[in-house]
Amino acid sequence: MSTPATIDEVCAVAMAEAFRGDGEILCNPIGTTPIIGGRLARATFEPDMVMTDAVSVLAANILPVGDDDAPRLVEAWMPYRDVFDIVWSGRRHVVMGASQIDAHGNQNLAAIGDWRQPKAQLLGLRGAPGNLVNHVTSYWVPNHSTRSFVPAVDVVSGPGYDRVSELSRFIRDNHEIRRVVSNLGVFDFANDEQRMQVVSVHPGTTVDEVVDATGFELLVADEVPETRLPTDEELRLIREVIDPDGLRRAEFR
Numbered sequence: 001m002s003t004p005a006t007i008d009e010v011c012a013v014a015m016a017e018a019f020r021g022d023g024e025i026l027c028n029p030i031g032t033t034p035i036i037g038g039r040l041a042r043a044t045f046e047p048d049m050v051m052t053d054a055v056s057v058l059a060a061n062i063l064p065v066g067d068d069d070a071p072r073l074v075e076a077w078m079p080y081r082d083v084f085d086i087v088w089s090g091r092r093h094v095v096m097g098a099s100q101i102d103a104h105g106n107q108n109l110a111a112i113g114d115w116r117q118p119k120a121q122l123l124g125l126r127g128a129p130g131n132l133v134n135h136v137t138s139y140w141v142p143n144h145s146t147r148s149f150v151p152a153v154d155v156v157s158g159p160g161y162d163r164v165s166e167l168s169r170f171i172r173d174n175h176e177i178r179r180v181v182s183n184l185g186v187f188d189f190a191n192d193e194q195r196m197q198v199v200s201v202h203p204g205t206t207v208d209e210v211v212d213a214t215g216f217e218l219l220v221a222d223e224v225p226e227t228r229l230p231t232d233e234e235l236r237l238i239r240e241v242i243d244p245d246g247l248r249r250a251e252f253r
Helices: 007-017 032-043 080-089 128-134 169-174 207-212 232-242 247-252
Strands: 026-029 057-059 074-077 092-097 136-141 176-182 185-188 197-201
Touching: 007 032, 007 136, 007 176, 007 232, 007 247, 026 032, 026 080, 032 092, 032 136, 032 232, 032 247, 080 092, 080 128, 092 128, 128 169, 197 207
Parallel strands: 026 092, 092 136, 136 176
Antiparallel strands: 057 074, 176 185, 185 197
C-alpha cells in the first residue's frame, strides 16, 4: 500500500479527471498542478491525447515536470503559430488559472480593481477570450477564498455562461467550462441555470467550509461526494515519473 495521498495529489487527480473522455485532442494545461493532471490523464485513461513539452514539440513519452533536460520522444514539432489553428478548430482543452471567478464562470486574470487604475496589474487578457469561445476550458484555483471566488470579477478575461448566452449559436455551442478545481473541491456548471455547483469536496474539507470560502451562492446538492483518491498506480506515476521532485507541493504551502 502506498503512503496515503496528500491534498496536492488529490488535486492533481481531480485535474486529470477533467480530461476524461476528451480523446484525441491537444491537452494544454498551464501551471504545475494542471500539467501533472494532464500528463497523468494521458498516462492512464486518455492515451490518445497529445501534449506539448511546454515549449514547442509534441512528446510521446511522459515527461517529468520542471526537467528541461529530460529525454523527449518527439512525435511532432508544434511552433506557437500552429496552436492558433488548433484553438480555432476546437480540438483543444486548456486549463488556465483564475485570479477571480464568479458564479457564471466569468474569469479574471488581468487586473484587480478598476481597470482604468487597478490596485494590481496581473497577466492581462492573454488568450482567454479566444479559448472560451472556441474550445473546452477548465480552471485551476489553488487558493479558494472569497477573494478568488467573487460575486463579480473586476475584469472579464474569459467570458462565462451569462455573457455568451446572447452571442451567436456557434459561440454558445463551442463554449464549455468543464471543471473548476480548487484546493477545497471540484465544481462545474452542468445544470439548467449554468451556475457554479459543487461536484465534490476534497478529503478533510466540509461543504460548509467551501460555502464559507465562496463569495457567491453555490448550488449544492443534498449529498455531496468526496473527491476520489488517487489509485496506487496514479500515486506511483505522480511521485516517481511525473513529479519526482515534488514541485506540486509549492502551491499548497
